[in-house]
Amino acid sequence: xxxxxxxxxxxxxxxxxxxxxxxxxxxxxxxxxxxTFNQNDQQTASFKLFDSNDNLVKTTTGNWEFREEGVYGAxxxxxxxxxxxxxxxxxxxxxxxxxxxxxxxxIRDVKDRTWSRCF
Numbered sequence: 001x002x003x004x005x006x007x008x009x010x011x012x013x014x015x016x017x018x019x020x021x022x023x024x025x026x027x028x029x030x031x032x033x034x035x036t037f038n039q040n041d042q043q044t045a046s047f048k049l050f051d052s053n054d055n056l057v058k059t060t061t062g063n064w065e066f067r068e069e070g071v072y073g074a075x076x077x078x079x080x081x082x083x084x085x086x087x088x089x090x091x092x093x094x095x096x097x098x099x100x101x102x103x104x105x106x107i108r109d110v111k112d113r114t115w116s117r118c119f
Contacts, residue, residue, distance in 0.1 A: 024094075024107050025118035031057070035094075035107070035115060037064050037078065045080055047092075060086045066096070078107060 021038040032050040037043070042063055049058040062082045068074050080092040094107035094115070107115045 022104050023118050024104075024115035026109075026113055026115045033115075034118065035080070047080065060084070060089075062086075 020040070021036055024035045024037075026033045030052050032054070034046075034048045034050070036046045036048075038045065043065060045062050045064045047060045047062070048056060051057050060082055061084055062080050064081065065079050067077045067079050069077055076096040076098075078094045078096050080094070082089045082091070092109065094109055096104065097106050097108065099105040104117065106117065109115065
């Protein structure tokens with residue numbers, strides 16, 4: 001039981017203690033994607049798509065949660081659940097990677113694209 005509480009503290013504490021939200025960005029030659037995860041009562045999130053001129057093209061909202069998975073060891077995932085008009089879309093799943101201090105460093109989607117921290 002103590003190990004579970006300790007592991008939960010390591011995973012959740014970086015989101016709680018250092019900031020109220022974290023942004024991760026991914027870029028293509030024609031667009032920019034921005035995911036924002038807010039640490040609040042509902043754990044809200046947003047997904048924004050910008051064109052090459054930095055004009056907002058699309059915004060979706062949702063909620064997020066941590067999920068521990070792994071076959072050969074624990075891996076932490078962030079699950080983004082759409083709500084509103086997009087609630088029928090499947091959840092998005094990101095591998096959550098921390099730096100040596102336990103702070104969020106990057107996330108990776110199921111297509112192994114790296115989303116770096118952005119501010």
